[in-house]
Amino acid sequence: MRRFVPLLLLALFAVGATTPTQPLALDLRASQIAWTVAKVGKDYHGLVGLEDARLSVSDSTLSGYLIFDTGGATCANATGEELDEVMTTLRERFFETDRYPRGHLVIQDARRTGPADDDGFLPFEVTGDLRVKGESQPVTFSVRVRPHAEPGTIAGEATVEIERARWGLHYGDSLVDRMKDQAIADAIVFHAVFVAR
Secondary structure (H helix, E strand, O other): OOOOOOOHHHHHHHOOOOOOOOOEEEOOOOOEEEEEEEEOOEEEEEEEEEEEEEEEEOOOOEEEEEEEEEEEEEEOOOOHHHHHHHHHHHHHHHOOOOOOOEEEEEEEEEEEOOOOOOOOOEEEEEEEEEEEOOEEEEEEEEEEEEEOOOOOOEEEEEEEEEEHHHHOOOOOOOHHHHHHHHOEEEEEEEEEEEEEO
């Protein structure tokens, strides 16, 4: 995806509009995508780099994209040799960032699924094309978005869980590599919190 997952949330702000808005840009300083990978004995987590996102919305349609940088991923709960191992697994083995430094998420469909909650968040179900490691696959997930008091600004959050096998995110092909891969959860979870202005 130029940085990864959550741009879809931006769309949902203009639910009352009757014509498409001008594309909104993601505020990269106020937005982030966190990743979590579970492994036997410990869960690792960190951030994925964000590069660009644009979105147009109306009361019935939305379109946009998100570009993310897997090569810029970080890990927040490991140090020393453990950190080196985690980042080698993530960047070199899973995502092969030397060959595929970026990925994208392109919105294909979004529909509102209910009324606003007590905090003013509107629920949506979003379907998009997620391209990782040169492989594109459809993803569907829930999104919550909330208008800010400042006109023309929206906030949102979403959680996307992807099955590693669908994008070929494996530790390696040798017998030892396959045994190590079995100690890692089948899915990677991405949680996005972001603001568009």
